[in-house]
Structures are given as C-alpha cells and as structure tokens.
Amino acid sequence: MKLIAAIIKPFKLDDVREALSDIGVSGVTVTEVKGFGRQKGHTELYRGAEYVVDFLPKVKVEIAISDNQVDQAITAITKAANTGKIGDGKIFVTSLEHVIRIRTGETGDDAI
16 A cells, blocks of 8 residues: 655646546645645735745645555556646655554545
8 A cells, every 4th residue: 555645736726636537546645735846935025015935835735545556546646746847746655554444443545
C-alpha cells in the first residue's frame, strides 16, 4: 500500500478528483496549504501598495492506494494537474505499513 500526496494548483482540484474517480479511487483527502518552490513567490499590488507573497496557495491531495493502482493514479494526477507552467506541483509516494478502518476494524487493502 502507498500514500500518494500531490501538491497542486487549487483550480486543478476538480480535474484531479474526476481523473482519480475515473480510475476507481474512492477516497481522497484534500487540504488547503501554502508553500513555494522554484516560483519563490511573487509581488502583488493592494490599494496602491506593493507587497511580496512568499507562500502561494496550493492544495494537497492525499490518497491511500493499493500497490497495483499507484502508476495509474500518478498518471491521472499528472495529466489532470498539468498546465505546463511553473508551479504545477509535485507528487510524493510513500509506503504505508498499516491501514485500519476504524468502524469495522478491517486492515490492509480491505481498509482502503
């Protein structure tokens, strides 16, 4: 089992959710986050004053998934979140040792 965490642009969330749903992913956790990478922030103008925005708004999508679906999920996220511009995001894949469904006590792939 793997945990896929994807940091994407907020306006791409619906596209990513649909792409994951199309491949059979049933559970997704979404968190609003802020950060920066190579973009290094930007400057904005507000009421005539210029100020620097160091941390850009992003969305973190997390999916616990079976090993046999990882490549499909990565492909789906990559295609759906891609704009071709800087700041499209990153995908992180980590191993999960245990997954337990609290309500039923199911473990492993059954809990996903």
